[in-house]
Structures are given as structure tokens and as C-alpha cells.
Amino acid sequence: MMDTEEEDFKSRLAPDVTPNRQLPWLTGIELLSDTNQNKHFLPTGLEGIDALLGGGLRQGQVTEIAGPSSSGKTQVCLSSATHVVDRNFGMVLYLDTSNSFSPFRISCFVNQLHPSLPKELKETSLQTIMSNIYCQSVFDIFALLDLLHHVETTLKHTVKLGGSKLCLLIVDSVSSVIAPVIGGKNSQGWCMMASVGVLLKRIAYEHNIAVLVTNHMVGGENGTLKPALGESWKGIPHIRLLLSHGTGNNHGTTTVLKHTLMVSMHLDHHEIWSKWVVFFSVLEHSSVTGRVLYVAGDSFAYRTHASDTN
Template sequence: MAPLKSLEQEYPIIDYNFHNFCASHGIFSVEDLLLHDLYVLVAFADQESDSKRLKQGITQVLSIIDGQHQPWLNGMELLEDAQRNKHVLSTGCEGIDFLLKGGLRVGQLTELVGPSSSGKTQLCLLAASNAAKEHMGSVVYLDTGNSFSPQRITHFICRHSDPAIDQAKPRILQKVMNDILCHSVFDIFTMFHVLHQLEFNIRSQMQRGDTQVRLLIIDSISSLITPILGGSGSRGRALMISAGFLLKKLANEHNLSVLVTNHTVGGEGGISKPALGESWKSIPHVRLLLSRDRGGSMYSVSVLKHPSMAPGKASRFMIDD
């Protein structure tokens, strides 16, 4: 899905007048159109002089959406896809890799939940550096709080001294840095734009046979979604669900792993819980709760949700300073 403007060249029915009509109702993208009551939108179109063409434009956009749906797959096709494409990416953290039986599963959305200073960003940077170093592919890192640290990436790559590979470290570091593509993103609409562009780029890379994206990181998803959830309207929640479905679609259809972070908020009895509420709770395939020992260097991670693992399993680990 994409901004409506990007469809104009390929679909002449989606022209200047159609854009103006949609803009007058606050519709600038495919997502905006889906969030509207289509019956009401068609009723508005009926009031315009070129109503027939406007309704054809609405039908065309819906047809484009339907055309992007994956075909039905039988069980054997799904099994073959899982065996061929849905492997795991090591996070570079032995404790988490052991807990997850290898690391982040390709095709899935994994969420790291934790309070401030619990190590969420450190694990994102570690996972990014490890994926760029160990796997043939690139990493896309959406930084929502100016927390991306190339110095920390350098530390993770060069932390172990090994005379056999010390001379190769500058070359390895250059490869890793070149393969991590960082975008500063400060609102959900910019995130949608970046993700749509990413999907377009991935499709182009597949056609050219270029190296593909293997890991998508958003640190943090909650800082983008929380500002749109205020008030009693449903628009913010609909955008949140749309964002979650888009991330899962990217992961599954393009064989990449998605890692997002989420903060915690106060719950009943003063017990912390993941932010973004019940509607978001069903989105991630895997939810991990991260914490850090007070004043120490030990971290703990436990499973809140996993498709093939009981909640409550936990692991403890250290992250090199």
C-alpha cells in the first residue's frame, strides 16, 4: 500500500480530481481510505459532478488492495516455505538466543518490552550489528528517539580481540556500517511512508537479484503510536492495528525478521504491563519482557507470548559494557 499520489502514473483514473476529492475528506493514502466508511465516502462522491469517475477511482484503489493479497497456500507449501525461508537470526546475545532456540524467527514480529534503562536499545543495536555481520543481507533501523549509536555498533564488532581476525576488523566494520540503514522517524505517518518505500525497494531488489533486507528494527514502536491514541475516537487505534498488520505482512511475505520495542506502564496493583493496550497485545508473534538488575550489569528476559513456547520461561545474561 502507498500514498495515493504514487498510484497516479499507473492508474489514470486516480487523477488530480480524485486526489482533491480524497484530500477534502482527509484521505491522502491507501490506509486513510480504508479507515473511512466506504458507504459514506461513495455517498459524498454521488454529490459531485464527476461522481461516476470518483466511484471508479474508489473501486480501483480497492482492487489494488485486493491484488496485493497473497494467494491461498496449502499445508505442504507452507511447510516448504518455513523450511526454506523462515530460519532464525542470532541476536548476538547468548541468553536470548538460547531462550528463543536460536534467535529471532524470520517471518515473525518480535517485541521487546521493558521499562526505561532495561536494555532494549542495547539489544536492538547488538541484534543489528550481529545480523549485518553474520548474515547475507542488510538491516533497516528506524530510530524514533535519536538513540542509534554507531559507536556502540563499533564496540560490538570489535569487542573481542583475536589476532587471527584483528587485521580484518576494519573491513568487517565497514561492511556492517554499510549494511545498517538508519532512518530517524518521529511520527507514525513518516513510519508508514518509510515502510511503504522499504516494501517497494525490497520488490525491486528481488527483481534485480540484489542482497535483501534481513532485519527490520523499530526502536521504539510505542513512541510513535502512543501520541495518536488519545481521545475517544477510533482513528488512532485503527492506525495502530494497520501498522501492526503492515509489519507482519513485510515479515511474512519478504522473509525478514521484525524487532520492535515497547515501554511499560503502571497496571493494577502497581504492577507494570506493556504499553499500547489490549488491541496491540494480539499483534506481535513473540513478546519478551526485559529487565535489568538495579545498579548491576545482569539482565533478565522472560517470555510473555510465544507461538510454540509456554509463557514464563526466562533467561539471564550480560551485555558487554
């Protein structure tokens, strides 16, 4: 038996899983105008990934980062949050479903962004950045839907949160709260997953916000791995990137699985090799050759390429 709280939530969820489960109708001219105007790219702080994305995380769209455990998904989220706030694009809302948010990692990024600043100014910069990243723990799909509804309502009525405009919404990871409710023939779970997807796309589109979500991997055909949540979720993100481990020397690749604007960005459908993105450990008194692009918990490198785009 479902408890009273879940029954109440179902009644509030009902309008979203029936008539309102779509974005507004738009003409081709309106879509073209929307594509060309008022859409900015927010930096991830990773030059290779930003180049692969055509500039970074695009406002008005949902970008998904998929990959196995310890492939760097959370690091991309933390790097994006830090760089977006540091460059004064606006505020970041970070929805943490697996206790992955790390203030220490944020401080590492700040140290790399401003290596020559005096300690006092560096601490001021860190405080400014942290005060504009709002982190909320979310551990089930009911709480996620409730929070997304609250965010949407707040944006509609106030436009601003905490005195700084929201420009990036991160859900790390979306699959952690969706996967437990979509097993078997649980139609309610699939409806809730669809509602999460529509809410994310609606928040992105109607409020010109970049949405970044992470997804884990599951077993596919012939023993290969694929992003979780199935074919129904596949159509939600506008862009899907896959982080994968390499076979030697701790190298790996970032692959474009889907990019709705890749043709307009003049990227063909063959492999496109981009810049090296260096991942390395932060060790006291250590020296690292080459330009610092990224801070991670383990030493490995990523080379980015595009493949099998839609």
C-alpha cells in the same frame, strides 16, 4: 484543523485501514509448510536470548522487546544488527524513532566480535558492517507509515536494496510514535496503529524478513507495569519478550510473554532457566571474567526464563 499534508496522507492511508488490513488466506497445510521451510533464525548475539527464542529472531515473524527505560532494549537491537551483518545474513534497516542509534556501540560490538584482528582489519570490518546497516530517523506515525509503505513497494519491485538482501527490519521504538496518537477516543489513531502492525507483519511474511520492534512500559493494575499500546497491539507480535530490572546486584530477567512456536520447540509452560547473559561496561584496560556475550553502557546481568506463554 488537519493540514494539507496530513489530509493527503489520510487519502494514501485509506486503502490500508479498510479492505487490505489483513494477510492472505492460507490453508493449514500452507501454514505448516511455511513454518517448516525457508525460515531461518537470525542471531541477536546474546546466547541466552537466542536459546530462549529457539535460535534467534525468526524470519517471517515480528518479535517485540518490551521493558522499562535503560533495560537494554536498544542494546538488543544494536547487537542484533551487528551480528546479522557480521555473519553475512544480509542487510539491516534500522528505523530510529528516539535518536537511540549509536555507531559507537556498533564499534564496541565489532571490537568484541574480532578482538584479535589488527586495527586496520578491524576498521575494515566495521566499515563493512556499518555500510550494510541503513538507519533512518522517524519521529511520527505518519513518517513511519510512509516509510513502511516505501519499503514494501521497494521490496516488491526490486527484492534487493543497496545490492544486499534485506533480512532484518528494526523499529526502535514503535511505541514512541504510536502512543501519542491513540489517547482517548481517537479512532483514527487506533486505525493507524493497526496499519503499522499489519504492514510490519506483511513485510515480514511476504518477504521472509525478521522484524524486531521495541516497546516501553506503562502502569497496569495494582501498580504493576505492562507493555504499552494496549490489547489491540498485543496480537501483532508473534513473540514478546520482557526485559526487567532485578531487585539487587544489578540483576534482571528476560521473560517470554508470548511465543507462538514455544510448544513446537518442546518448551513447557513452566519457568525455563537458560544461560546467563552478561551485560558490562566497556572500560579501557579493564578485565572481565567469563565469556563476553554483550556490551552495554552499565554493568548488570540478565538471566532468561519463559513464563505465561501463549
